[in-house]
Amino acid sequence: MSDPREEGPRPVSELLLAGLGLASLGAEVGDELADDIARRMGIDGGAMREAVRDTFAAWRAEAERLGARRDEVIDRSLQRAGVVRREEHEDLELRVAQLEHRLRLLEDGHRPG
Template identity: 35%
Template sequence: MRGTVGETLERLILLQIGAAAATRDKVQEIVDSLVEQGRVEREEGRTVVDDVMTRARERSTGARSLVDASVQQGLRRTGLPTREDQEDLVFRIEQLEHRVRMLEDRPAAPPPPAGEPELPPEPGEAPETPPGL
């Protein structure tokens, strides 16, 4: 059964977590056995377990980075926007909305005093329609 990319990644992560837990349990079991046999000191055994788990985490991080890079490359190929692209667009939209609100809230220019010629409209502004037209 096929799932989405997200579901597949979730399964991979869960498998990885399960493998890490199983690895720690198995290593701990082996170390406990060696301690009971007197072949390894308890503190040395703890160090071994910690070292094995640190290396496993490092490998896991490396694998996760490869998966992330592969997913990003796939997204670029399909033309789908990345999360960063979406965040950039949201930011730009928010800036534009803010500018529109500022323009809407700006008070209208007062009418020119009687007898002075009216200034032409600003570029991009529609000229006023005389009353009655």
């Protein structure tokens, strides 16, 4: 099995999922983690539990914020790169088809008949 440190940087989506997993830990698991850290550091368990809960709450809020902004960031990046979104392409196809139809109608109207 390969060493994860040798695999290179993680994709943003993978990091986001990992953050969501950590942020979704239940209160019980968070309290166990806080108690373990407090015991190892020799500090008050209650204060550490509060700090861990605050940290998880901040991670949840950040994960929600990133999830909401993800689509916006992707759209702006694609726009900067000059990539046309599917909806824009389909809209232009429809406009061209309408123009072609109108042109045919005009051509048919001017034919000697």
